Amino acid sequence: QSNAEWRKLFTTQSESEIWKYLQSDSFAPLRISIENYIKDIGERCVGELKLETISYQQNPLLFIKVIQSYVQNNITEKSTSSGIEEKIRKAAELEIAQKVSGWKKRSLLKTMRKARELVSARENLRYERTRAFGIVRAIFSAIGFQFEKKGILQNRRDIFYLSIQEIFGFIEGTAIQEDYQSLVDLRKKEFDRYHQESAPAQRISTYGTVYQGNKWEPIQSLAAENTSLNGIGCCPGIVQGKVCVVTDPQSVPHLNGDILVTHSTDPGWVTLFPSASGIIVERGSLLSHSAIVSREMGIPCIVSVTGLLQTLKTGDEIKMNGSTGNIEILNTLKE
Numbered sequence: 001q002s003n004a005e006w007r008k009l010f011t012t013q014s015e016s017e018i019w020k021y022l023q024s025d026s027f028a029p030l031r032i033s034i035e036n037y038i039k040d041i042g043e044r045c046v047g048e049l050k051l052e053t054i055s056y057q058q059n060p061l062l063f064i065k066v067i068q069s070y071v072q073n074n075i076t077e078k079s080t081s082s083g084i085e086e087k088i089r090k091a092a093e094l095e096i097a098q099k100v101s102g103w104k105k106r107s108l109l110k111t112m113r114k115a116r117e118l119v120s121a122r123e124n125l126r127y128e129r130t131r132a133f134g135i136v137r138a139i140f141s142a143i144g145f146q147f148e149k150k151g152i153l154q155n156r157r158d159i160f161y162l163s164i165q166e167i168f169g170f171i172e173g174t175a176i177q178e179d180y181q182s183l184v185d186l187r188k189k190e191f192d193r194y195h196q197e198s199a200p201a202q203r204i205s206t207y208g209t210v211y212q213g214n215k216w217e218p219i220q221s222l223a224a225e226n227t228s229l230n231g232i233g234c235c236p237g238i239v240q241g242k243v244c245v246v247t248d249p250q251s252v253p254h255l256n257g258d259i260l261v262t263h264s265t266d267p268g269w270v271t272l273f274p275s276a277s278g279i280i281v282e283r284g285s286l287l288s289h290s291a292i293v294s295r296e297m298g299i300p301c302i303v304s305v306t307g308l309l310q311t312l313k314t315g316d317e318i319k320m321n322g323s324t325g326n327i328e329i330l331n332t333l334k335e
Contacts, residue, residue: 158184302321
C-alpha cells in the first residue's frame with residue numbers, strides 16, 4: 001500500500017481491468033509478486049479440497065479480487081498481527097514456571113517444544129495435501145476440456161458431476177451408458193435441491209434405508225426463545241456488534257467489521273477473517289482452522305456452538321466473549 005499508483009489501481013478498477021493493467025511493464029514488479037504467490041500457494045482457496053473448486057491458479061482474477069478487498073478496507077499485515085498469540089503463550093509459560101519445577105518442568109517444556117514442531121508439521125502436510133488435490137483438479141479439468149471439445153459434455157466443468165468410474169469407463173469403453181449430458185443434468189437438478197436445504201445436525205439418528213424416512217434435524221430441538229448460546233472460547237476478547245451469516249465466502253467480499261457467523265471453515269476462508277470483528281463457528285475445536293488463525297490474527301473467536309445457525313441470522317446484534325465462549329443475544333432482526 002506504500003505505492004500510491006498501485007493503491008489507486010486496486011481502488012478504482014475492476015479485477016479484470018486490474019489484471020490487464022498488471023500485464024504492462026510499469027506494473028511488472030507487482031505482477032511478478034502476485035504470480036509467484038499464486039505459483040506457490042495458489043491452491044489455497046475456499047473449498048480447496050473439492051475438485052470442482054476453481055483455484056487461484058486456474059483463475060487469478062479471484063485472487064486479484066481478494067487483494068482488492070484488502071486494499072479498499074485498509075487491511076495490512078500490521079492490522080492482522082496483534083501479537084496476542086505470543087502474549088497468551090508467554091503468560092502460560094510464566095504460570096508454568098511459577099507452579100512447576102525440577103524434572104517435571106524440564107519434561108513439560110520439552111513436550112511443549114515438540115508439540116509446536118508437530119503442529120507446524122501438521123499444517124505443512126495439510127498444504128501438501130491441498131497441492132495434491134490441485135494436481136488431480138488439473139487432470140480432471142483437462143479431461144473435461146476434451147469431453148467438451150468432443151461434444152460428450154456441453155461444458156467442461158460438467159465433468160465434476162460424474163464419478164471417476166464413469167469418466168474412465170467412458171474412456172476405456174466399459175461405461176453402461178453413453179448419454180452423459182442427461183446424467184449431468186439430472187445431478188445438477190438434484191444438487192440444486194440439496195443446496196436449498198439446511199446443513200444436517202452434528203448428531204443424527206437413521207433407521208432403515210438411509211435416504212428414505214429419515215430426518216437430519218437435531219434429535220433435541222432448541223428452545224424457541226434463546227437469549228444466549230455457548231461454545232468453546234478460542235481467542236480472548238469481548239465484541240459487541242451485528243452478525244453476518246456467511247455460507248459462501250466468495251459471495252461476501254468483506255464484512256465491514258461485522259461478526260462472522262458460519263457453519264464451518266477451511267483455510268480458504270482466511271481472506272475473509274481480517275474484515276471481521278469476531279468469528280463464531282458452529283463446528284470446530286481448539287485445534288481447528290478457525291481457532292488457530294483467529295489467535296494468529298488476534299480476532300475473538302468461539303467455535304463448537306450447537307444450534308448457531310438455527311438461532312442467529314444476519315443483522316442480529318450480539319455480544320460475544322472469546323474467553324468464556326458465551327454469546328449473548330441482544331437484539332434480533334425481525335423478519
